[in-house]
Amino acid sequence: MFQQLLPAPCVEHACRQADTKFHNSVFNPLVVMWLLLWQRLHGAAPLQAAVLDLLQDLPTCFWPNPCKRVRDWQQSGKGISGHSAAYNQARQRLPFSVVAESSDRIFDQLMAHLAGICAPVSRRAFLLDGTSMRMVYSPALAHSFPRASNQHGESH
Secondary structure, three states: OHHHHOOHHHHHHHHHHOOOOOOOOOOOHHHHHHHHHHHHHOOOOOHHHHHHHHHHHOOHHHOOOOOHHHHHHHHHOOOOOOOOHHHHHHHHHOOHHHHHHHHHHHHHHHHHHHHHHOOOOOOOOOOOOOOOOOOOOOHHHHHHOOOOEEOOEEOO
């Protein structure tokens, strides 16, 4: 479903617009976008867990033009390292504009899909629970929502 929502050509187009070139590698931009999403869907899972999932479950269509390492892995089963350093470097190199454009496309595609399933409504509402976003500090907000505290004192 991920590749229906975000096909490889869309990510490649976003990279070209950002004037970013990536070497053909295990952690190409499409794989990095999937792993970022995977981590989020799994409760901010650590990098190591995302890389291990990649090695076990990611289909070969994530590499339309596989590098030698991926080809060896696909053909002979010669394993790829489970270390997360290369993934960490690849996600840091991925420009924010590529992540934003890809995320917007996924959102738009999901909304279009839901429009066909859900009954028509005059208004849509999106609820944010505050666990994944931080507000900019303001004295009024700090007064309205004071710090949480427990037996050890106030939180940061």
